[in-house]
Amino acid sequence: MEQLFQYKDLYHFVYHTFIKIGCSDQHASTASEVLLSADLRGVDSHGIARLSGYVRLWEAGRINSTPDIRIVHETPSTALVDGDRGLGLVVAPFAMKIAIAKAATTGTGWVAVRNSNHFGIAGYHAMMALEQDMTGIAMTNASALVAPTFSEEKMLGTNPIAVAIPAGTEPPFVADFATTTASNGKLEILQRKGTNMPLGWAQDSGGRPTQNPSILKEGGALLPLGSDREHSSHKGYALGSIVDIFTGVFSGASYGPWAPPFPAYIPLPENMPGAGLGHFLGAIRNDAFRPLEEHKAHMDNWIKRFRNARPVSGAQPVLIPGDPERESQARRIKEGIPLLAPVVSDLAALKAKLGIETSLF
Amino acid sequence: MEQLFQYKDLYHFVYHTFIKIGCSDQHASTASEVLLSADLRGVDSHGIARLSGYVRLWEAGRINSTPDIRIVHETPSTALVDGDRGLGLVVAPFAMKIAIAKAATTGTGWVAVRNSNHFGIAGYHAMMALEQDMTGIAMTNASALVAPTFSEEKMLGTNPIAVAIPAGTEPPFVADFATTTASNGKLEILQRKGTNMPLGWAQDSGGRPTQNPSILKEGGALLPLGSDREHSSHKGYALGSIVDIFTGVFSGASYGPWAPPFPAYIPLPENMPGAGLGHFLGAIRNDAFRPLEEHKAHMDNWIKRFRNARPVSGAQPVLIPGDPERESQARRIKEGIPLLAPVVSDLAALKAKLGIETSLF
Numbered sequence: 016m017e018q019l020f021q022y023k024d025l026y027h028f029v030y031h032t033f034i035k036i037g038c039s040d041q042h043a044s045t046a047s048e049v050l051l052s053a054d055l056r057g058v059d060s061h062g063i064a065r066l067s068g069y070v071r072l073w074e075a076g077r078i079n080s081t082p083d084i085r086i087v088h089e090t091p092s093t094a095l096v097d098g099d100r101g102l103g104l105v106v107a108p109f110a111m112k113i114a115i116a117k118a119a120t121t122g123t124g125w126v127a128v129r130n131s132n133h134f135g136i137a138g139y140h141a142m143m144a145l146e147q148d149m150t151g152i153a154m155t156n157a158s159a160l161v162a163p164t165f166s167e168e169k170m171l172g173t174n175p176i177a178v179a180i181p182a183g184t185e186p187p188f189v190a191d192f193a194t195t196t197a198s199n200g201k202l203e204i205l206q207r208k209g210t211n212m213p214l215g216w217a218q219d220s221g222g223r224p225t226q227n228p229s230i231l232k233e234g235g236a237l238l239p240l241g242s243d244r245e246h247s248s249h250k251g252y253a254l255g256s257i258v259d260i261f262t263g264v265f266s267g268a269s270y271g272p273w274a275p276p277f278p279a280y281i282p283l284p285e286n287m288p289g290a291g292l293g294h295f296l297g298a299i300r301n302d303a304f305r306p307l308e309e310h311k312a313h314m315d316n317w318i319k320r321f322r323n324a325r326p327v328s329g330a331q332p333v334l335i336p337g338d339p340e341r342e343s344q345a346r347r348i349k350e351g352i353p354l355l356a357p358v359v360s361d362l363a364a365l366k367a368k369l370g371i372e373t374s375l376f
Numbered sequence: 377m378e379q380l381f382q383y384k385d386l387y388h389f390v391y392h393t394f395i396k397i398g399c400s401d402q403h404a405s406t407a408s409e410v411l412l413s414a415d416l417r418g419v420d421s422h423g424i425a426r427l428s429g430y431v432r433l434w435e436a437g438r439i440n441s442t443p444d445i446r447i448v449h450e451t452p453s454t455a456l457v458d459g460d461r462g463l464g465l466v467v468a469p470f471a472m473k474i475a476i477a478k479a480a481t482t483g484t485g486w487v488a489v490r491n492s493n494h495f496g497i498a499g500y501h502a503m504m505a506l507e508q509d510m511t512g513i514a515m516t517n518a519s520a521l522v523a524p525t526f527s528e529e530k531m532l533g534t535n536p537i538a539v540a541i542p543a544g545t546e547p548p549f550v551a552d553f554a555t556t557t558a559s560n561g562k563l564e565i566l567q568r569k570g571t572n573m574p575l576g577w578a579q580d581s582g583g584r585p586t587q588n589p590s591i592l593k594e595g596g597a598l599l600p601l602g603s604d605r606e607h608s609s610h611k612g613y614a615l616g617s618i619v620d621i622f623t624g625v626f627s628g629a630s631y632g633p634w635a636p637p638f639p640a641y642i643p644l645p646e647n648m649p650g651a652g653l654g655h656f657l658g659a660i661r662n663d664a665f666r667p668l669e670e671h672k673a674h675m676d677n678w679i680k681r682f683r684n685a686r687p688v689s690g691a692q693p694v695l696i697p698g699d700p701e702r703e704s705q706a707r708r709i710k711e712g713i714p715l716l717a718p719v720v721s722d723l724a725a726l727k728a729k730l731g732i733e734t735s736l737f
Contacts, residue, residue, distance in 0.1 A: 090483030092453040093664040121482050122451030127665040166685040166694045178618050188621065190614035196607050215607050222688030240611055241601055246557050246576050250601055253551035253697045254615075256682070257539050260549065264674045265665045271681055288677055303454040304488040304626045313625045316649055320632055321617070324527040327583030333527045336614045 018359055019351035020375065025063055026051055028362070028373050032066060035369040036073045037080035038102070046104035049135045054352045057343030058191075060200030061136045064358045067365045069102065069133070071279035078102055078132055084109050092121045095266060096128045100291060103134030107153065107294050111143045114298040118149055122303035127266035130290035133157070133277055137177035138191030138340065144179060144298045145187050148307060151179040152297035156262040158276040161195055162236035163252040164244055167222040169236045170272050173198060174258035179337075181301060183311030185318040189337030194255040195237045202228045202237075215242030261295040268293025379720055380712035381736065386412055386424055389723070389734050393427060396730040397434045398441035399463070407465035413500045415713045418704030419552075421561030422497045425719045428726045430463065430494070432640035439463055439493055445470050453482045456627060457489045461652060464495030468514065468655050472504045475659040479510055483664035488627035491651035494518070494638055498538035499552030499701065505540060505659045506548050509668060512540045513658035517623040519637040522556055523597035524613040525605055528583040530597045531633050534559060535619035540698075542662060544672030546679040550698030555616040556598045563589045563598075576603030622656040629654025 026047050033043035050069075053062035072078040082101030086094050094113050098106035110126040117124025134140065137153040144151025157172025173193035180188040197216040205212050205228035212228040219225040220234030224243075231237070239251025263270025269289040276283075301310045324333040347353075354362075363376035387408050394404035411430075414423035433439040443462030447455050455474050459467035471487040478485025495501065498514040505512025518533025534554035541549040558577040566573050566589035573589040580586040581595030585604075592598070600612030624631025630650040637644075662671045685694040708714075715723075724737035 088665065090661070090664050091481075093483035093660075095665040120452075122454035123484060123486055125484055125660070125664070163682065163685060163694050165687050165691045167688045168686040170682060170685050178614075180621055188617070190618060192608070192611040192614055194611075196602065213606050218688075222691070240608055241557065242603075242607055245574050246603055246607070247553070247601055249695070249697075250553040250555075253539075253553055256549070256697065257551060260541055260675070260678060264671065264678055267666050267670065267674075270674075270678060288674060299454075299486070300451070303451050303486070304449065304456040305628050309628065310625065313628075313631075313649060314621070317621060317625055317631060321524065321531060324524060324531050325529040326526050327528045327579075330526045330583065333524050334610070336610075336617065 016356040017353040018356070019353055021351050022051065022055065022348055024373070024375055025054070025352060028366070028371060028375055029063060029066060031371045031373070032070065032365065032369060033080075035371065036070060039081070042080070042102070042105045045108055046102050049104040049108065049139050052139045053136045055344040055347050056136065056138065056340035057347070058136050058340070060198065063354065063362065065133070065277075067361050068277055068279070070365060070369070072132065072277070075279040077275070077279060082106070086113065092117055092123055092125060094126045096126055098128055098131035098291065100130055100132070103132040103155070103292065103294065106131040107134040107140045107296065108143065110294065111140045111151070111153070111296045111298070114296045115144055115147055115149060118298035118300045118303075119147070122300050124298045126296045127262070128294040128296070129266035129268035131268070131292050131294055133292065134294055136191060137175040138179065138189055140296055141177035141179040141191070142187070142189060145181045147298070148181055148301050150181070150299040150301060151177075153177045154258045154262050154295045156259045156268065156270060156274050156293050158274045159272045160199060160231065160237045161239055161255060162218060162222065163239065164249045167220070168272070171239070171252070171255040171259055172274055173237065174255040174262075176254070176258060180314060181311070182314035182318055185315045186341055187337060188314070188318065188335060189340065191340070194240055194251055194258060196240055196242050196251070197237065199231065199237065202231065215246070258295075262293035263289060265295065266293040377717040378714040379717070380714055382712050383412065383416065383709055385734070385736055386415065386713060389727070389732060389736055390424060390427060392732045392734070393431065393726065393730060394441070396732065397431060399466075400442070403441070403463070403466045406469055407463050410465040410469065410496045410500050414497045416705040416708050417497065417499065417701035418708070419497050419701070421559065424715065424723065426494070426638075428722050429638055429640070431726060431730070433493060433638070436640040438636070438640065443467070447474065453478055453484055453486060455487045457487055459489055459492035459652065461491055461493070464493040464516070464653065464655065467492040468495040468501045468657065469504065471655065472501045472512070472514070472657045472659070475657045476505055476508055476510060479659035479661045479664075480508070483661050485659045487657045488623070489655040489657070490627035490629035492629070492653050492655055494653065495655055497552060498536040499540065499550055501657055502538035502540040502552070503548070503550060506542045508659070509542055509662050511542070511660040511662060512538075514538045515619045515623050515656045517620045517629065517631060517635050517654050519635045520633045521560060521592065521598045522600055522616060523579060523583065524600065524617075525610045528581070529633070532600070532613070532616040532620055533635055534598065535616040537615070537619060541675060542672070543675035543679055546676045547702055548698060549675070549679065549696060550701065552701070555601055555612055555619060557601055557603045557612070558598065560592065560598065563592065576607070619656075623654035624650060626656065627654040
């Protein structure tokens with residue numbers, strides 16, 4: 016039950032949606048490009064499927080479509096940015112540009128962001144650095160769905176980390192992953208199929224193992240990368256915590272169980288200790304350590320060697336982080352972006368509500 | 377079969393061992409403190425149990441006990457350090473001091489290190505930043521024991537990451553973990569016990585699941601954090617790769633399957649693409665983003681909230697990364713450091729070989 020859409024048609028629709036809620040031309044362009052980069056790269060949970068969710072957050076007054084995004088404090092290699100409740104899709108690229116500019120002058124640049132919202136895929140922001148021959152890093156916190164090791168309570172978001180490292184003739188290394196074993200999106204796929212979930216993805220409301228993919232609606236929680244103590248879930252918990260502290264505590268955003276939820280119908284947590292969601296963005300000049308040509312040649316060598324690692328008999332070849340997403344992007348630019356029927360009807364409702372002129376949906 | 381030793385007695389022995397192999401007083405002091413911090417913190421695999429291994433590397437000419445550690449290149453926030461084949465136990469603190477000094481002036485400092493050796497526990501180096509009210513980061517690559525997702529071949533080391541973040545009245549947050557599901561040390565414990573290993577820790581030489589804890593001696597490999605594809609081993613693989621690239625490719629050290637092995641009897645890999653092992657060290661001034669007092673108050677709040685997360689019924693309380701190691705250190709300073717019989721006899725042999733004056737062993 017999928018329908019194919021061309022990137023430029025979806026871009027037109029998304030752009031005009033952001034214009035309708037009051038974004039400037041520049042903000043609407045940036046937000047559309049960031050949001051749809053998820054659909055191109057095959058991260059369907061973070062793309063146009065979330066568009067109506069952003070609009071509902073704007074309707075609820077939680078997103079400011081005309082934010083005054085500003086630097087609150089800075090040092091030669093760091094800055095703190097206040098997103099003024101703007102779209103994370105716009106606030107994060109603003110902050111990443113500052114990180115890149117600081118890296119150009121001091122070797123590295125690091126920007127903590129508060130008072131923001133969901134920023135789409137972390138990979139987009141990290142990849143902004145690639146064009147400048149820099150390594151890019153992006154993290155965000157998110158509303159709590161994950162139980163730390165030994166905890167019954169949800170304390171952390173899926174808190175992704177993205178790292179993009181340019182090479183020479185090889186395509187860049189682009190890792191972009193949630194610090195959990197499975198994403199909520201994977202559970203939703205199993206719910207639609209009506210099948211069981213593997214053990215180790217989530218726990219029930221009492222912290223017990225479960226194979227019920229709807230368990231998050233019944234008080235359950237996602238598990239940190241590692242799944243259980245025996246398989247080092249404390250490492251995934253530590254990793255998600257590092258992201259929460261760098262993005263939330265460093266910046267003055269909210270954090271832990273107080274991170275604001277994406278669905279507008281869920282009330283904001285009480286006694287939030289900070290402002291909105293937090294991000295952390297970094298850029299490292301690739302000639303900050305060794306000469307650029309050496310860096311590139313050895314990244315190429317690294318990538319080739321790992322791509323040629325001897326695969327397990329019968330398994331697919333060993334992948335470099337970023338390979339599947341790059342292949343998805345090439346295919347979807349050519350063949351179109353597939354959208355599921357519920358997403359299409361959601362967008363049709365959005366079109367009617369906002370009065371967007373398009374022949375789509 | 378454990379015997380208890382006092383920290384100061386072990387320090388005396390380790391210090392004189394390093395003096396015997398030609399280290400300066402200052403290098404021997406630093407190396408002893410770093411090495412024994414592992415024993416204090418309960419990371420027994422990385423402490424005095426490895427002392428004879430360092431000596432064998434020196435005997436094999438792979439460790440230079442009088443290195444000319446130097447800065448090769450720098451920018452305001454970064455430096456590249458060449459360790460001149462010195463002890464990682466000495467080279468990494470040298471580099472971390474540079475990171476801290478750069479952070480003091482530009483907000484953050486980042487140092488890539490090449491031509492080094494095993495640096496003990498990553499946590500020690502990250503924690504050096506705490507005294508300056510800075511966040512510390514430390515990573516190292518290591519010889520290949522880990523198979524990436526879909527790979528039969530060992531391509532990555534256990535590649536640890538440590539992040540130490542100071543708080544106010546609470547003890548600091550100190551995460552220090554290998555990017556694998558289990559460490560080789562855990563497999564060795566099961567070998568001694570003669571029991572099976574949990575599935576998901578390692579694979580056999582054909583990439584198949586195994587419960588044999590001796591499998592690494594039979595061509596097997598450790599698995600990245602996540603264990604298998606279904607539980608997101610590709611994320612652990614990405615994480616270990618990021619460490620390998622930041623420590624090895626950024627610096628000009630060797631990397632991937634070419635990282636030099638710790639046991640001196642294993643020949644160096646052919647066609648090594650760089651010099652020795654690599655490290656990556658970072659320091660972030662905690663007032664680089666928001667005022668220090670705010671940072672401390674919110675770190676305290678973060679730590680208290682997570683420590684009070686509702687535990688799973690019957691489970692222990694939720695821990696903050698660094699809690700078990702801090703408790704170990706307090707206990708072992710008071711009660712002594714337990715060493716297993718094989719470690720004691722190994723140290724006795726070392727004492728005889730080097731002629732170290734001590735009543736121990």
